Amino acid sequence: MSSEHDAIDDDHDHSGPLVELVTLRDWLRYAVTRFNRGGLFFGHGSDNAWDEAVYLLLHALALPLDRLEPFLDACIPIEERIALLELIERRVDSRLPAAYLTGEAWLGGYRFSVDERVIIPRSYFAALLDEGLAPWVEDPWSLTRVADVCTGSGCLAILMAEAFPAAQVDAVDLSPDALEVAAENVAAYGLEARVTLHRGDLYAPLGETRYDLILSNPPYVTTADMAALPAEYRHEPAMALAAGDDGLDIVRRLIAGARQRLTDHGLLMVEVGHNRALVEAAFPELPFIWIADAHAEDKVFLLHAEQLP
Numbered sequence: 001m002s003s004e005h006d007a008i009d010d011d012h013d014h015s016g017p018l019v020e021l022v023t024l025r026d027w028l029r030y031a032v033t034r035f036n037r038g039g040l041f042f043g044h045g046s047d048n049a050w051d052e053a054v055y056l057l058l059h060a061l062a063l064p065l066d067r068l069e070p071f072l073d074a075c076i077p078i079e080e081r082i083a084l085l086e087l088i089e090r091r092v093d094s095r096l097p098a099a100y101l102t103g104e105a106w107l108g109g110y111r112f113s114v115d116e117r118v119i120i121p122r123s124y125f126a127a128l129l130d131e132g133l134a135p136w137v138e139d140p141w142s143l144t145r146v147a148d149v150c151t152g153s154g155c156l157a158i159l160m161a162e163a164f165p166a167a168q169v170d171a172v173d174l175s176p177d178a179l180e181v182a183a184e185n186v187a188a189y190g191l192e193a194r195v196t197l198h199r200g201d202l203y204a205p206l207g208e209t210r211y212d213l214i215l216s217n218p219p220y221v222t223t224a225d226m227a228a229l230p231a232e233y234r235h236e237p238a239m240a241l242a243a244g245d246d247g248l249d250i251v252r253r254l255i256a257g258a259r260q261r262l263t264d265h266g267l268l269m270v271e272v273g274h275n276r277a278l279v280e281a282a283f284p285e286l287p288f289i290w291i292a293d294a295h296a297e298d299k300v301f302l303l304h305a306e307q308l309p
Contacts, residue, residue, distance in 0.1 A: 027076065100120070117180065154185045216250075221243060259308035
């Protein structure tokens with residue numbers, strides 16, 4: 001067993017799992033136990049140890065992510081057991097989110113390449129865009145120019161291009177590293193002709209263009225919440241999360257500059273997480289519409305162009 005031991009760069013003796021865990025069912029049980037005992041935090045695609053273990057192990061074994069049952073009792077060769085053990089132990093020891101371990105993240109039915117240059121895609125906009133932002137957008141084909149501000153991996157810009165087939169999409173981010181990842185994702189979906197990436201600070205690189213829709217999932221984590229983040233979130237770029245004492249540093253600027261960037265009937269939609277009360281306290285004069293559905297209740301606000309300062 002010495003070669004098997006050498007394959008795991010760890011101070012512990014792993015001969016037990018490598019010999020005794022034979023089937024995928026065995027390895028899933030082991031992974032769930034390790035994750036629970038390790039006190040991991042789940043919030044980057046799954047919210048519990050079982051779902052995370054299923055995803056990681058199926059991905060590692062190059063099996064369909066939506067078909068667990070047929071493979072549960074399949075015997076796993078020793079070489080693959082070594083790879084599974086390395087993956088499980090790395091997730092526990094490093095506290096890297098699963099998406100950074102696999103190099104991919106899923107939003108709805110869409111796969112995006114990710115690494116530690118970008119925040120891991122997660123947004124209430126995914127489900128809303130799947131419905132074409134109905135009923136706030138009556139005709140998805142009527143939108144001809146839309147913007148995704150703070151695009152990160154480019155995921156929402158791509159979903160906007162899919163939702164609004166006639167629209168040109170401008171996607172903005174301040175991070176050149178993030179835009180490199182976004183370019184990979186835009187190319188993967190063959191959308192280079194419709195999604196244009198811009199480096200700059202919020203609206204600055206957009207010139208005088210006016211938009212039917214400006215959408216943003218900006219940084220909105222408060223200073224207090226940043227200090228309390230689980231270890232998994234600390235692997236993400238801080239600039240994609242932190243937004244000042246009340247989490248509204250970016251939101252204030254998005255609202256302040258939106259009117260001159262929107263068409264007369266344009267919409268501004270911004271995701272703010274659990275910060276509704278903070279937003280309403282900061283802008284008591286604005287008639288926010290808070291999106292209410294099974295996913296996004298109180299997490300996303302909408303303002304019409306004529307309602308903006």
